[in-house]
Amino acid sequence: MKYKKAIIFSTIMIFVVAAAVALGWLFRARYFTVNDLNGLTEENAESGLYSFVSETLEKKYKGRWLFSFDEKDIENDLVVNPYVELIEVKKIAPDKISVTFSERKERFLIVSGEKGYVTDAGYNLLRDVAATDFGEQEEKLVRVNVRGMDELDFSALPKGKKIAFEEENLFGAMTDIFGKFSDKLNFIAEITIDGEKNIVEYRTQTGVIVNVSLAVASADKPTEADKKATRERICESVARIEGVYNELDERSKRQGYIWVYETDEKVVKVNYESNSGENREGKNV
Numbered sequence: 001m002k003y004k005k006a007i008i009f010s011t012i013m014i015f016v017v018a019a020a021v022a023l024g025w026l027f028r029a030r031y032f033t034v035n036d037l038n039g040l041t042e043e044n045a046e047s048g049l050y051s052f053v054s055e056t057l058e059k060k061y062k063g064r065w066l067f068s069f070d071e072k073d074i075e076n077d078l079v080v081n082p083y084v085e086l087i088e089v090k091k092i093a094p095d096k097i098s099v100t101f102s103e104r105k106e107r108f109l110i111v112s113g114e115k116g117y118v119t120d121a122g123y124n125l126l127r128d129v130a131a132t133d134f135g136e137q138e139e140k141l142v143r144v145n146v147r148g149m150d151e152l153d154f155s156a157l158p159k160g161k162k163i164a165f166e167e168e169n170l171f172g173a174m175t176d177i178f179g180k181f182s183d184k185l186n187f188i189a190e191i192t193i194d195g196e197k198n199i200v201e202y203r204t205q206t207g208v209i210v211n212v213s214l215a216v217a218s219a220d221k222p223t224e225a226d227k228k229a230t231r232e233r234i235c236e237s238v239a240r241i242e243g244v245y246n247e248l249d250e251r252s253k254r255q256g257y258i259w260v261y262e263t264d265e266k267v268v269k270v271n272y273e274s275n276s277g278e279n280r281e282g283k284n285v
Contacts, residue, residue, distance in 0.1 A: 029064050030095040032057045037087060037102040049103050052081055057097060066091055074099070082126045082160030107185075109134075109141040110154065110163070117154045123163045123175065125154065142188060144174070148195030173214055173231050174200045180238040187242075207254040208272075210241055213261040230262050237268045244270050 034057070036050045056077055061069070071089045074097065078084050087100040104120040111117075116129045116138060129138065146152055152171060154163060165171040170193050177200065181187050190203040202210040216222035216230045237260060244258055256274040263269060 028095055029061045029066055029091075029097055031097075032061075033096065033098040035087075035098070035100040037100065047103065049081065049083060049101070053078060053084065053099055053101060057099065061097060066093065066095065079160050082124065084160075085120075085124075106137075106141055108144055109138050110144045110146060112146040112149075112152060112154065115155065117157075117163070119163060123165075125157050125159055125161055125163060127159065128154070142185065143190045145190070145192040146171070146195075147193065148197070149193060170195055170198065170200060170214060173212075173235060176231075176235045177212065177238055178202070180235065182242060204245070204253070206250075208245065208248065208252065208256050208258060210245070210258045210260065213259075215261070217262055218264045218266055230266075233262060233266065233268050234260060237270060240268075240270045244272055248272060 032054065034050060034054050036047060036053075038047065038049075057074070060077055061074070071091060074089050075086055078086060078089075078099070078101070083104045085102050085104050087102060088098070089100075090098045092098055104122075104124060104126060106118050106126060107121040108119045108123070109116050110119060111131065114131045116131055116134060117125055118127045118129065118138070118141065119125055149170065151169075152165065157163065165175075174191060174193055178184055178188065178191065187204060188202050189205045192201040192203075194201070198213065198215045200212045200214070202212070204210065212234060214227070214231055214234060216226045219226050222230075241258060241260060245253065252272065252274060256272060259269070259271045259273060261269055
């Protein structure tokens with residue numbers, strides 16, 4: 001009887017060990033599915049980012065037990081490249097990892113002091129560059145000049161992270177207005193944010209400048225609520241700004257200003273003024 005129990009126990013242990021070894025072998029990362037949403041052509045079968053993602057997965061995870069790491073570990077290894085925008089990371093039992101990503105495209109060159117900060121359309125920091133090193137690559141981007149806003153310090157921001165700004169400040173107002181232009185990237189060539197004057201200027205591709213004042217005219221000492229209300233009314237006037245621009249003839253589109261401001265009566269004015277002093281007023285709300 002004693003030997004019979006020993007044999008049964010040994011058999012069970014052998015089975016358990018064999019099962020553990022089998023599971024350990026089965027649940028190891030062997031296959032990787034990498035989906036590049038930017039789309040690859042036959043001429044460009046693998047983008048630089050596709051290669052980076054694939055090689056990182058192969059190097060760090062091939063052969064590893066699937067339960068020894070989680071999706072967050074994979075994400076942390078991939079986002080060291082700021083151009084990688086992860087859409088989905090999944091572990092698929094028993095032996096697969098699937099990653100879907102897109103490439104962040106350079107869109108803005110934010111210039112503050114002697115430094116330039118290149119971001120994508122979502123204001124995620126991709127790289128920085130000294131002003132003395134601006135070249136042809138930076139000239140293709142929408143330039144945002146920041147003045148008089150010391151609170152906007154991007155120097156310590158990690159690559160790949162979104163630039164932090166208050167929705168209520170000038171930078172937030174700039175992004176709101178820019179985002180509402182119907183053909184923004186083909187419409188605006190350069191932006192200037194002036195914290196001291198409380199204005200945002202948009203230089204159009206054709207040349208005329210849209211000067212937007214965020215000043216509260218109806219109060220000597222405006223509260224935060226006053227400032228917010230003015231910003232909201234100004235930001236709601238984007239369609240009228242485009243309307244005034246579209247009504248200009250080709251000569252007028254190349255010079256002068258479109259002035260956008262709020263009156264004491266809390267009415268948003270949108271006026272065009274040429275360099276020769278010609279003035280045209282857009283329709284008010």
